[in-house]
Amino acid sequence: MLDEITATNLGLIEQAHIRLGPGLTVITGETGTGKTLMLGALRLVRGDKAGKGYIGPAGDSCEVAARFASGEVETVVRRSVDGGRSRAYVNDTATSVAALVDSVAASVAIVGQHDQLTITSTSGVRSLLDRSFTPAGRKAHAAYAEAWGAFRALAAELEAIGSDVRGLERDRDMLRFQIEEIDAADIDAEEEADIRLSLARLRNAETLGDDVDTALMALGDEGLERNFQTALSAVRSAAALDETLQPVALRLESLATEADDIAGELVIYATSMEADPHRLDELESRLALVNGIKRKYGDTIDDVMTFRKDAGAREIELTALLEAASDIDERRTAALNTLVGAGTELRTARQEAGNATAEGAIGHLTDLGFSEPVVRIDVKEAEPGANGADRVTILFASDAALTPAPVSAIASGGELSRLVLALTLAAGTADASIVAFDEIDAGVGGTTALAMGEKLARLSDDRQVICVTHLPQVAAFADAHLAVRRTGQTASIEHLDSHDRLTELTRMLAGLSESERGREHAEELLALAGQRPD
Numbered sequence: 001m002l003d004e005i006t007a008t009n010l011g012l013i014e015q016a017h018i019r020l021g022p023g024l025t026v027i028t029g030e031t032g033t034g035k036t037l038m039l040g041a042l043r044l045v046r047g048d049k050a051g052k053g054y055i056g057p058a059g060d061s062c063e064v065a066a067r068f069a070s071g072e073v074e075t076v077v078r079r080s081v082d083g084g085r086s087r088a089y090v091n092d093t094a095t096s097v098a099a100l101v102d103s104v105a106a107s108v109a110i111v112g113q114h115d116q117l118t119i120t121s122t123s124g125v126r127s128l129l130d131r132s133f134t135p136a137g138r139k140a141h142a143a144y145a146e147a148w149g150a151f152r153a154l155a156a157e158l159e160a161i162g163s164d165v166r167g168l169e170r171d172r173d174m175l176r177f178q179i180e181e182i183d184a185a186d187i188d189a190e191e192e193a194d195i196r197l198s199l200a201r202l203r204n205a206e207t208l209g210d211d212v213d214t215a216l217m218a219l220g221d222e223g224l225e226r227n228f229q230t231a232l233s234a235v236r237s238a239a240a241l242d243e244t245l246q247p248v249a250l251r252l253e254s255l256a257t258e259a260d261d262i263a264g265e266l267v268i269y270a271t272s273m274e275a276d277p278h279r280l281d282e283l284e285s286r287l288a289l290v291n292g293i294k295r296k297y298g299d300t301i302d303d304v305m306t307f308r309k310d311a312g313a314r315e316i317e318l319t320a321l322l323e324a325a326s327d328i329d330e331r332r333t334a335a336l337n338t339l340v341g342a343g344t345e346l347r348t349a350r351q352e353a354g355n356a357t358a359e360g361a362i363g364h365l366t367d368l369g370f371s372e373p374v375v376r377i378d379v380k381e382a383e384p385g386a387n388g389a390d391r392v393t394i395l396f397a398s399d400a401a402l403t404p405a406p407v408s409a410i411a412s413g414g415e416l417s418r419l420v421l422a423l424t425l426a427a428g429t430a431d432a433s434i435v436a437f438d439e440i441d442a443g444v445g446g447t448t449a450l451a452m453g454e455k456l457a458r459l460s461d462d463r464q465v466i467c468v469t470h471l472p473q474v475a476a477f478a479d480a481h482l483a484v485r486r487t488g489q490t491a492s493i494e495h496l497d498s499h500d501r502l503t504e505l506t507r508m509l510a511g512l513s514e515s516e517r518g519r520e521h522a523e524e525l526l527a528l529a530g531q532r533p534d
Helices: 037-045 097-102 113-120 121-130 135-161 165-185 188-203 203-219 224-241 243-274 277-297 301-328 328-367 415-426 447-460 498-510 516-530
Strands: 002-010 012-020 024-028 063-069 073-082 085-089 093-095 110-112 374-385 387-396 434-438 464-468 480-487 492-494
Touching: 002 037, 002 135, 002 516, 012 492, 024 447, 037 110, 037 243, 037 434, 037 464, 037 480, 073 097, 073 434, 085 097, 110 415, 113 415, 121 328, 121 374, 121 387, 121 415, 135 188, 135 328, 135 374, 165 277, 165 301, 188 277, 203 224, 203 243, 224 243, 277 301, 328 374, 328 387, 328 415, 328 447, 374 415, 387 415, 415 447, 447 464, 447 516, 480 498, 498 516
Parallel strands: 024 464, 024 480, 110 434, 434 464
Antiparallel strands: 002 012, 002 063, 063 073, 073 085, 085 093, 374 387, 480 492
16 A cells, blocks of 8 residues: 655645555646646656656756555655656665566556547557456467567578578688688798798898808908917917906907807808708798788788688578578478467457456446446457557447447547546456556546546545546545645645535535535535445
8 A cells, every 4th residue: 555655846746745545535626736746756656757847846856755555564665856867766775767667566557548548559458458368368478479589580580691592602602712721821920930031041042151151261260260369379478477468368268269159150051051942932832822811811910810710700600591591481481380379379368358358348337327338349360560460449339229439439538538447447457456547537527427436436445546536526435635736836735624625525516615505515425425335
């Protein structure tokens, strides 16, 4: 049960705090006072879409909070709206709006005057029926959703494959050729560097040989080596006489050894430097292969390897697509057959729900003043779609002597209001522990209004009902009466005691709160409502 609800800067309501009890609570007020705003607060705490329109002139944000009680368990839900964004809290813990829907929406049903639109569209009526499903109906609905998902997945496969399977095969063959060409080349960055170095030596073997021979001659017996030996002998002789020259002698020995080592390395290098035309041709061919691969697949060997990796992944993808394409028609036929079968099962469930809902609605409409109303919910086969393979239409006649027709074509405003209420009750939306009605009594008056008031009062025997109304005949049946008063740009909400309630009903009946005749009618109306049998 909803124990209390508060609102701050909610439209015209600068501040409001109301307590609610069991039974039927009505909210009344003159046109333009903002009496529907409290149901707006209820919409926010149940997780409905928030918008800037909720924010009043007293600030840049609005906030609503509600306390729900179920036995010993209390839940406080709070939601604030700031610039079109909203924040939600459950028991002072931040949560998502989706969590509000999960925790609150199932127990709170709101039926508005604009819900008349739902019974004139296939999607709206379909949703109405789906809410009344038996377990078997819910199972059929889940089976159809699964079948539709599988069918759409195959459609996505077909779109990915396209109509040119041969084109995919050509693309895959080209990728395989490219992969094989790169793999056959068996190249890497280190080998390329070695090839270029070896080629540089082989291409310049003669020049390198001449240069090395010149260097060896300069270092040999007639060159640097003889001069080192002469200098070393002289310094050693001098060091024997003056030991301070000993370090110089050691350095000369080191230089002589280093020169000898260099000469040895040059000899080895010269020995290896032989012209090898066959090896040169071999390396030239290998480098040409490397350059050819790079021309096709990348500026560097690393680029080529990246291309090879991507080509391999794409080749695997195309192979999978072509394998899928081999039996895609067969699988699509099977999926379509499954979808059609699931659609038939779902349509049967909706037909059963439609029959039960129509029968229940007729009973409620009889209570609401129709003598022999006709309600028929037609569920006919249609092309499969996301929500089923059927088209749902409500046919209505206010009297059995009339030919039933779609409600959008024949029902008046008052008839639609009563039909919405009757269908809502029959379809099971009223199974929620809290049901709020937002001016669904438009176009209703007289004895029909009394019947609607009694219907709402009976509905509140085992659940909490809140109703925004302009009808005194409905308000007279309330267990609690709230009135919205407007002063300038602000509105307030107050609980009415028995005296103030009589005054408000007088205003609703006569337009003047002090009308003596209106007051008499209000007293009579309250007495009539009080005679409702338990």
